Every structure is written in structure tokens, then in C-alpha cells.
Amino acid sequence: MNHFLIGFAISSLFRRGAKSFFTIFIFTSLIFLLSSILFISNSIKEELFITLKSLPQITVQKLQAGRHTNIEISKIDKLLKLNGVQSAIPRIWGYYYFEKAGVNFSIVGIDSFDKQYKKSFEAIVKDVDFDELYKNNSMIVGEGVDKVLRENYYQGVFNFIKPDGELKKIKIASTFKSATALESNDIILMPKDLVLEIFGMNKNEVTDIVLEIANPEEIPTIAKKIKNLFPDSKVITNSDLRVSYQNIFDYKSGMFLALFIISAFTFFMIVYDKASGLSSEEKREIGILKALGWKIDDVLKAKFYEAFVVSFISFLVGVMLALFFVYTLQAPLLKDIFIGYSRLKPVFDLPFAFDFQTLFLLFFLTIPIYIAAIIIPSWRVASMNADEVMR
Amino acid sequence: MFLTPEIIAIYILDIIFLVFASFAFIISIMIVKKWDINSTSELQYSLEKRAILVATIIKYIFILKLPLFIFFVFTADKISGVITGAMCAAGVVNSISFGLWLFVFKILNLFIFGFWIALHVKDMQDEKLSFTKLKFSIFIVAFVLLVVEIFYEISFFSSLDVDKIVSCCGTLFSVASSSSFSLIFNIPNNVIITTFYLIFALLVFFSFLKKELPFLVINVIFFIVSLLSLILFFGTYIYELPTHHCPYCFLQREYYYVGYLLYITLFIGTFSGISGSILRMLRADYKKIFYKTSLIFNSLYVAIVTAYPIIFYIKNGVWL
Amino acid sequence: MNKLGKYFLVLLFVLLGLFAIETLYMYTTAKHHKTIKNEFVKIVGLPDLAISNGANFIRHRSYSDTFSLFSNGPELLEYFPSTFTYNFAKKNNPARIQTP
Incomplete structure (x- = not known):
């Protein structure tokens, strides 16, 4: 390390102020864009993984002709007979399409508002009157559902249209706390028999069955056994969900990256071009340096220090701006890439998720490309003959 | 994909x-x-x-x-x-x-x-x-x-x-598996530990003697023996689990990323030893500093891996 | 080192310091609401986030199968491929349990 060379590199950057500024600006914006996307995808993934362990260990669904259909309630007894299965709970849930607003609600049924839920309800539902819930048939809705219903003049009550065309009027008791917006935005929670009525389902059929396994190590074996027992079933284990989570966001940020490669390559071309197109002044500068006795290596080193300064400053500033943009401003515009088309957009805060791996990844995706772009032009500049350029 | x-x-x-x-x-x-x-x-x-x-x-x-x-x-x-x-x-x-x-x-x-x-x-x-x-x-x-x-x-x-x-480290690095790794599990523990420390002693010896060729050979052998002993013996103490022989798991957070430290010190130690010896054999005026670098980093590696069993013994009073 | 070089070093340390302070600040003030969210998921028991619910087959996409995108209401046009990148497994073996 020669600190005179670093000093020289920095002053030569300043001498070409506009040019360096332009490079730093473009590089910073590229890094900013890339890190914002990765940060958003990271924190959404983090959000998913926070709740992963609370999800059912095994879900058994029935497929008929390749489609999901309702499963017979009688299968529970057979499932319970499998060794290691602690409990099997039938679930009823599904989607309700609210035509007027063009949105899908997810309706989830629970075993009536029982006393056992009281404690957890107090944690997740806004000022709930539990006894009131218990007595009247009413539902708890997500904030998004509540908003959509209000927009359509349903205040505190909603008419579901049953399959036979009749209306079913259900009271809205309360909404979920906004901390759970990402999970609860489109969810409607109500007693099971009401869900059955709204969906027009058969009494001895359920949507799927959830199993609890005493020993998590046994999950794959039990899943295999269920598959043998009911070949028409689709068995989803907790680890499948984890894989699904991981895949979807890797895929999304991967898609973005595939696009990013193009812009990175364009940037590469710009830097390459800028580094090889020398003004006569710069040529003279190199000529004088070489006449003063600088070796090719010295000129190259100075060029690399320049590149290091440019890329390091851009990297730090880009990542810092991205952190601010994503976690303080909540990533306006860019967040929509991950949210998709929906009229039921949740209002949510991206949880802070930041690790060294992402920093590493950002580093590898940006700085080596920049350095690679300047290697050959700098070498060409450095290896010019003194007499040739000073002429 | x-x-x-x-x-x-x-x-x-x-x-x-x-x-x-x-x-x-x-x-x-x-x-x-x-x-x-x-x-x-x-x-x-x-x-x-x-x-x-x-x-x-x-x-x-x-x-x-x-x-x-x-x-x-x-x-x-x-x-x-x-x-x-x-x-x-x-x-x-x-x-x-x-x-x-x-x-x-x-x-x-x-x-x-x-x-x-x-x-x-x-x-x-x-x-x-x-x-x-x-x-x-x-x-x-x-x-x-x-x-x-x-x-x-x-x-x-x-x-x-x-x-x-896939089968993971539990089965891959175990005596019972049929993978190519299982061959090395035939080496008994005391043999590998003795070899390891013996080689290290030789390494120290040669680094003071400052002879290039033996130092080069001993460094190559030390690298291989270190990896083997890490899988066979020292790894189990890092995991505090006699059956776990994986050379990757200690790169994870649960073990405070100690693996990176181990591999980096081992790499610097043996690398400076090997390349230094070769260069010095090519030209006699190459500086002898590499003996010191190699010795320091190799000793650091040995100190870290040795610390694990000893700390384990002090804590629990038994060997695995 | 010349004057500019020193300025640069100062700038570098300032940037690094700012970076550290920013991450630390965000780390300490971050709210994850872990318990509430877990409590909620335990009751509802459904996976995935409510961020994409334009069609029902992408709301709980960990549960949905490839066919479900055809089972929509008649007035819901099929906009699936353009709005949601979806990576389904090559072999649709839900439990991914198979003998090699």
C-alpha cells in the first residue's frame, strides 16, 4: 500500500470531477435499486419465517381428478390410528368472492368461539367482547376486509350469498390488530357451522385435516404412510411450506436479478467506454508520469485505487440509501413488485431483516463487475509509451 | 435448478x-x-x-x-x-x-x-x-x-x-455409511491424534531448522492430517456430540462461525509454508519470514482445535 | 498522503460510522410482533401472507396445486402468468417423499 498513490488517485478523481461524479451517481443508483429489492424480499421472507413454526405440521388434503376437493370426516379415525399422530383436527376454510368489489376473502372456521380461545383472542383482536361473540353468531375480520365492506356500505354487518341464492346476514364483531395485517388482511374468522352454511358444504366433509405429531423427526415417515393409506391425498408437511416460502422469494428476486444483469452489463459497457476513451489531457498526464519514471504497475495501481474509491463510496452510499428507503420510507413503488395485483392491499410495515449474507451478495454483484470493466482500459492506458502520448 | x-x-x-x-x-x-x-x-x-x-x-x-x-x-x-x-x-x-x-x-x-x-x-x-x-x-x-x-x-x-x-452429514460422516468417507473412519482416534501432534511437532522443529524441502512436505502432510483429525476427532468436541463428524456444520451460526476461523488460519499457515518453501528453493535470497508466518498461523490453528477438547474435559470431566 | 487523501479517509470513516449507526438504530427500533403473529397463525393455521390475493389460488399458494388456476369465477380473467411468477415443482409430488 502506497498512500501517496492513494492521494494521487483521489486528486485525479477530483480533477475529473464531472466524470467521476457521473460514474459514482450511476453506480450508487444501481446499487441502491438492487439492494432495495433484496432488502424487501428479505424482510417479506423474514415475515413468513417468523410464523413458520406455528403452522400445522402436516396438512392432509384430498385430490380428485387433480383438483382439491373436500375430504371425508371419517378419515380422521384412520389417521389417528397411525403411530405418532397426536391429534387430527378437521378444518373448514375457503374463499369467498365478493363480486361487487372484485376481491377474494379467505373464510376460516373455528370450533365456535370457545372459552379456550379467550386468551389468544385478547392478544390478536381489537377490543373484543368475548361473551358477546360467544352468544351471537358473529365474525372477526381483517382490516382490509373491514375497509372494503365499509366502502360498499356494509357497516358492522355483511350479507353472504349462499349457493342456493339466499342471503346470510352476519355481524362483524371486531377486527384483527393491525400488527397482524400481513397475515390477517383478507381473513374472516367465524364459527364452523356458519362457514358450512355459507359454502353449502356437506356436514360430513371438511376442507382438510391438520395433524399434530409428537415427535417432529417422524413427520416424513408419517407423511409417507398417509400417502400410502390414502393415495388420493396431498400431504403437505411443515418443511414443504418452508421450501415453498424460500422458493417463491428466491424466484422473485431471481427474476429481478435476471433483469438486473442487463443493466449491470450496460453499466459495464459505459464504464469500459469511459475508461478507455481518454482526453488528450489525461494522455499527457500519463505521459508525464511515465517520463517521471512511473512503471506500468504504478499507473495501474493508481487506477485501481481510483476504482476502489469510486466503488466503495457508491457501495456504502447505495446500501445506506436503500436501508433508509426500505425500512424508514417503507419502499414506496418498489414494494408493489412483491405485492401483485390486488384490490385488497394490506397496509404493513416491512420488518427489519439484514444480514451479512445479503451484504456479501450485494458486494459480489456490483463491485467485481465495476473492477472488471476497468481492468483492460486501465492496462491499455498504463502501457502507453511516454513519447507516444506526449508528442 | x-x-x-x-x-x-x-x-x-x-x-x-x-x-x-x-x-x-x-x-x-x-x-x-x-x-x-x-x-x-x-x-x-x-x-x-x-x-x-x-x-x-x-x-x-x-x-x-x-x-x-x-x-x-x-x-x-x-x-x-x-x-x-x-x-x-x-x-x-x-x-x-x-x-x-x-x-x-x-x-x-x-x-x-x-x-x-x-x-x-x-x-x-x-x-x-x-x-x-x-x-x-x-x-x-x-x-x-x-x-x-x-x-x-x-x-x-x-x-x-x-x-x-439427500443424506446429510449425520449419515455421510459416520462409520456405518458406505460413502467414500467411511474408509477414513477405520483409523482409530488415538492414532490420528498422535499423528496430528507428531506432525505439528515436526513442523515446529523444521521451522526452526529452516530447511525448505522437509518444511514443504511437512506442511502438505499437516494440511491433510489436520482436515482428517478435524473430521475424526476435533469436530466431535466442537459439536459436543460423539457421533457428529461433519466438517461443514461448524461454519454455521450455532457454533459461532468458528469454522471460518479454523479454515482461514489453517489455509494461511500451510499456504505460506508451502509457497514460501517452493520460492526459497527457486531463489536462495527469498526472505525467511514465511517460516514465522506459517508457524504462527499453524500454531494458532492447533491451539484453537486443542482448546475444544480441553475445555470440554474441564467442564464435564470426561472425554467423549 | 495529501490533503484530499486525508479528506477521503475522514469521509470513509464518516460513511462507515453512519452505516453502523443506521443499521444499529434500525435493529434496535425494529418491531417484529412475533408473539401476536404466531398467536394469530396458530388459530387460523393457514400459510402465506395476504400480500397477493388477486386470485384465490395465489393467496395460499403453498397449498394450491397447478390446476387451481382454472377453477375461477367466470368473470375473472386469467391474468395469472403475467402478474405472479410462480415456480412449481417439476414433479408435483406434494410431500416430496420418494424413494431414490
């Missing part, structure tokens, strides 16, 4: 390496064929300039390859969450038949490129540039190895299969 950001990053870098290394390869062939330091022709002059370009490219590749190796292990660790049955990088690496070879090539290339740079630095200090032909011949071999590595790496990531169940 996956399309995770990490893999895309590795692909991009691999392609950049490949393009630049091919440039360097072509120039190297020209240099090996036509280099003549006494000539004053135009050709020799341009070759001298190009030699600098090649050196720059190789430095670039090596400097990136070091952190990239760690990043590769990081990535394999992350993918292990998606591949059924894999708990750490071991499962991912071994889910592909040539996964282990990829690793071997990666380490080998790190050594070769590192040595190349050490040789280059030495060469630049010599006004006759007497190693130039040698170093470019070495690069021609290194290029082939690099291409093999990159080819392996790309086919490695593209043939990873989410649907396949």
Missing part, C-alpha cells in the same frame, strides 16, 4: 472469470512460446506489457476467489434449507456426485493462484524476470483447473434437485 440471487451472483462472477482467464490464457501461451528477455524486438516489448495484464487479471481473480469460496459455502448452507434431508452444506455438496470434487478443485485452485501471485511478486523484484516463463507455464495448468472448476460449479448448481432426498 434454482434461480436464487446467490447462485446468479456466482454464475456472473464465474463467467467474468472465464472470459478474463481465457484472455490471460492466450497471452500466456504466446509468452511461453516466444518469451526472450534478451531480445529487443517489438514482439518482446509488447509481450512484456501483456505479462502485466495477465498478472493483473490473475490478481483480480484470486482476490475475488478468496471471499467467493466462503460465499460458496454460505450459499450451500442456505440452499440446504430447500433440499430435503440436507441440514448443512455437506448434504448439498454431496447430493451431487461430483460435489466433493468441486470442493477439492476449489481448494487446489486457491493454493495454485495464491502461489502464482507469490511467484509473481518475487519475479517482479528480479530485474532479469527469470521466472516469467515458469509462472506462465504454471498459469496454463491453472487455467485448465479453473475451467474444470467453473464447469463443475455451473453443472453443480444446475443439477441440484429439490425433489431428491
Whole structure:
């Protein structure tokens, strides 16, 4: 390390102020864009993984002709007979399409508002009157559902249209706390028999069955056994969900990256071009340096220090701006890439998720490309003959 | 095949390496064929300039390859969450038949490129540039190895299969398995530990004696024996589990990333020993500092791995 | 080192310091609501986030199968491929349990 060379590199950057500024600006914006996307995808993934362990260990669904259909309630007894299965709970849930607003609600049924839920309800539902819930048939809705219903003049009550065309009027008791917006935005929670009525389902059929396994190590074996027992079933284990989570966001940020490669390559071309197109002044500068006795290596080193300064400053500033943009401003515009088309957009805060791996990844995706772009032009500049350029 | 950001990053870098290394390869062939330091022709002059370009490219590749190796292990660790049955990088690496070879090539290339740079630095200090032909011949071999590595790496990531169940470290690194690793489990513990410390003692001895050839040989042996003893014996103390022999798991957070420290010290220690000895054999005026560097880092490595069993013994009063 | 070089070093440290302070600040003030969210998921028991619910087959996409995108209401046009990148497994083996 020669600190005179670093000093020289920095002053030569300043001498070409506009040019360096332009490079730093473009590089910073590229890094900013890339890190914002990765940060958003990271924190959404983090959000998913926070709740992963609370999800059912095994879900058994029935497929008929390749489609999901309702499963017979009688299968529970057979499932319970499998060794290691602690409990099997039938679930009823599904989607309700609210035509007027063009949105899908997810309706989830629970075993009536029982006393056992009281404690957890107090944690997740806004000022709930539990006894009131218990007595009247009413539902708890997500904030998004509540908003959509209000927009359509349903205040505190909603008419579901049953399959036979009749209306079913259900009271809205309360909404979920906004901390759970990402999970609860489109969810409607109500007693099971009401869900059955709204969906027009058969009494001895359920949507799927959830199993609890005493020993998590046994999950794959039990899943295999269920598959043998009911070949028409689709068995989803907790680890499948984890894989699904991981895949979807890797895929999304991967898609973005595939696009990013193009812009990175364009940037590469710009830097390459800028580094090889020398003004006569710069040529003279190199000529004088070489006449003063600088070796090719010295000129190259100075060029690399320049590149290091440019890329390091851009990297730090880009990542810092991205952190601010994503976690303080909540990533306006860019967040929509991950949210998709929906009229039921949740209002949510991206949880802070930041690790060294992402920093590493950002580093590898940006700085080596920049350095690679300047290697050959700098070498060409450095290896010019003194007499040739000073002429 | 996956399309995770990490893999895309590795692909991009691999392609950049490949393009630049091919440039360097072509120039190297020209240099090996036509280099003549006494000539004053135009050709020799341009070759001298190009030699600098090649050196720059190789430095670039090596400097990136070091952190990239760690990043590769990081990535394999992350993918292990998606591949059924894999708990750490071991499962991912071994889910592909040539996964282990990829690793071997990666380490080998790190050594070769590192040595190349050490040789280059030495060469630049010599006004006759007497190693130039040698170093470019070495690069021609290194290029082939690099291409093999990159080819392996790309086919490695593209043939990873989410649907396949792999066996992970628990079964791979155990006596009962039929993998190629199980052979080494026939070595009894006391033999490997005695060999390990014996070799280390020899290493210390030779480093004070300052003889290059034995020091070189002992460093190579020390590297291999260290890895074996780490898998067979010291690893179990890091995990505090007599059956867990994985050389990757201690790279994870649960073990405070101690693996990176271990591998880095071991690499610096043996690398400086090996490359220093070779360089000194080539030229007698090479500085003897490398004996010290090698000794310090190797001793550091030995100190860390030794600390684990001892601390375990002090805490629990028994050996595993 | 010349004056500019020193300025640069100062700038570098300032940037690094700012970076550290920013991450630390965000780390300490981050709210994850872990318990509430887990409590909620335990009751509802459904995976995935409510961020994409334009069609029902992408709301709980970990549960949905490839066919479900055809089972929509008649007035819901099929906009699936353009709005949601979806990576389904090659072999649609839900439990991913198979003998090698």
C-alpha cells in the first residue's frame, strides 16, 4: 500500500470531477435499486419465517381428478390410528368472492368461539367482547376486509350469498390488530357451522385435516404412510411450506436479478467506454508520469485505487440509501413488485431483516463487475509509451 | 435448478472469470512460446506489457476467489434449507456426485493462484524476470483447473434437485455409511491424534531448522492430517456430540462461525509454508519470514482445535 | 498522503460510522410482533401472507396445486402468468417423499 498513490488517485478523481461524479451517481443508483429489492424480499421472507413454526405440521388434503376437493370426516379415525399422530383436527376454510368489489376473502372456521380461545383472542383482536361473540353468531375480520365492506356500505354487518341464492346476514364483531395485517388482511374468522352454511358444504366433509405429531423427526415417515393409506391425498408437511416460502422469494428476486444483469452489463459497457476513451489531457498526464519514471504497475495501481474509491463510496452510499428507503420510507413503488395485483392491499410495515449474507451478495454483484470493466482500459492506458502520448 | 440471487451472483462472477482467464490464457501461451528477455524486438516489448495484464487479471481473480469460496459455502448452507434431508452444506455438496470434487478443485485452485501471485511478486523484484516463463507455464495448468472448476460449479448448481432426498452429514460422516468417507473412519482416534501432534511437532522443529524441502512436505502432510483429525476427532468436541463428524456444520451460526476461523488460519499457515518453501528453493535470497508466518498461523490453528477438547474435559470431566 | 487523501479517509470513516449507526438504530427500533403473529397463525393455521390475493389460488399458494388456476369465477380473467411468477415443482409430488 502506497498512500501517496492513494492521494494521487483521489486528486485525479477530483480533477475529473464531472466524470467521476457521473460514474459514482450511476453506480450508487444501481446499487441502491438492487439492494432495495433484496432488502424487501428479505424482510417479506423474514415475515413468513417468523410464523413458520406455528403452522400445522402436516396438512392432509384430498385430490380428485387433480383438483382439491373436500375430504371425508371419517378419515380422521384412520389417521389417528397411525403411530405418532397426536391429534387430527378437521378444518373448514375457503374463499369467498365478493363480486361487487372484485376481491377474494379467505373464510376460516373455528370450533365456535370457545372459552379456550379467550386468551389468544385478547392478544390478536381489537377490543373484543368475548361473551358477546360467544352468544351471537358473529365474525372477526381483517382490516382490509373491514375497509372494503365499509366502502360498499356494509357497516358492522355483511350479507353472504349462499349457493342456493339466499342471503346470510352476519355481524362483524371486531377486527384483527393491525400488527397482524400481513397475515390477517383478507381473513374472516367465524364459527364452523356458519362457514358450512355459507359454502353449502356437506356436514360430513371438511376442507382438510391438520395433524399434530409428537415427535417432529417422524413427520416424513408419517407423511409417507398417509400417502400410502390414502393415495388420493396431498400431504403437505411443515418443511414443504418452508421450501415453498424460500422458493417463491428466491424466484422473485431471481427474476429481478435476471433483469438486473442487463443493466449491470450496460453499466459495464459505459464504464469500459469511459475508461478507455481518454482526453488528450489525461494522455499527457500519463505521459508525464511515465517520463517521471512511473512503471506500468504504478499507473495501474493508481487506477485501481481510483476504482476502489469510486466503488466503495457508491457501495456504502447505495446500501445506506436503500436501508433508509426500505425500512424508514417503507419502499414506496418498489414494494408493489412483491405485492401483485390486488384490490385488497394490506397496509404493513416491512420488518427489519439484514444480514451479512445479503451484504456479501450485494458486494459480489456490483463491485467485481465495476473492477472488471476497468481492468483492460486501465492496462491499455498504463502501457502507453511516454513519447507516444506526449508528442 | 434454482434461480436464487446467490447462485446468479456466482454464475456472473464465474463467467467474468472465464472470459478474463481465457484472455490471460492466450497471452500466456504466446509468452511461453516466444518469451526472450534478451531480445529487443517489438514482439518482446509488447509481450512484456501483456505479462502485466495477465498478472493483473490473475490478481483480480484470486482476490475475488478468496471471499467467493466462503460465499460458496454460505450459499450451500442456505440452499440446504430447500433440499430435503440436507441440514448443512455437506448434504448439498454431496447430493451431487461430483460435489466433493468441486470442493477439492476449489481448494487446489486457491493454493495454485495464491502461489502464482507469490511467484509473481518475487519475479517482479528480479530485474532479469527469470521466472516469467515458469509462472506462465504454471498459469496454463491453472487455467485448465479453473475451467474444470467453473464447469463443475455451473453443472453443480444446475443439477441440484429439490425433489431428491439427500443424506446429510449425520449419515455421510459416520462409520456405518458406505460413502467414500467411511474408509477414513477405520483409523482409530488415538492414532490420528498422535499423528496430528507428531506432525505439528515436526513442523515446529523444521521451522526452526529452516530447511525448505522437509518444511514443504511437512506442511502438505499437516494440511491433510489436520482436515482428517478435524473430521475424526476435533469436530466431535466442537459439536459436543460423539457421533457428529461433519466438517461443514461448524461454519454455521450455532457454533459461532468458528469454522471460518479454523479454515482461514489453517489455509494461511500451510499456504505460506508451502509457497514460501517452493520460492526459497527457486531463489536462495527469498526472505525467511514465511517460516514465522506459517508457524504462527499453524500454531494458532492447533491451539484453537486443542482448546475444544480441553475445555470440554474441564467442564464435564470426561472425554467423549 | 495529501490533503484530499486525508479528506477521503475522514469521509470513509464518516460513511462507515453512519452505516453502523443506521443499521444499529434500525435493529434496535425494529418491531417484529412475533408473539401476536404466531398467536394469530396458530388459530387460523393457514400459510402465506395476504400480500397477493388477486386470485384465490395465489393467496395460499403453498397449498394450491397447478390446476387451481382454472377453477375461477367466470368473470375473472386469467391474468395469472403475467402478474405472479410462480415456480412449481417439476414433479408435483406434494410431500416430496420418494424413494431414490
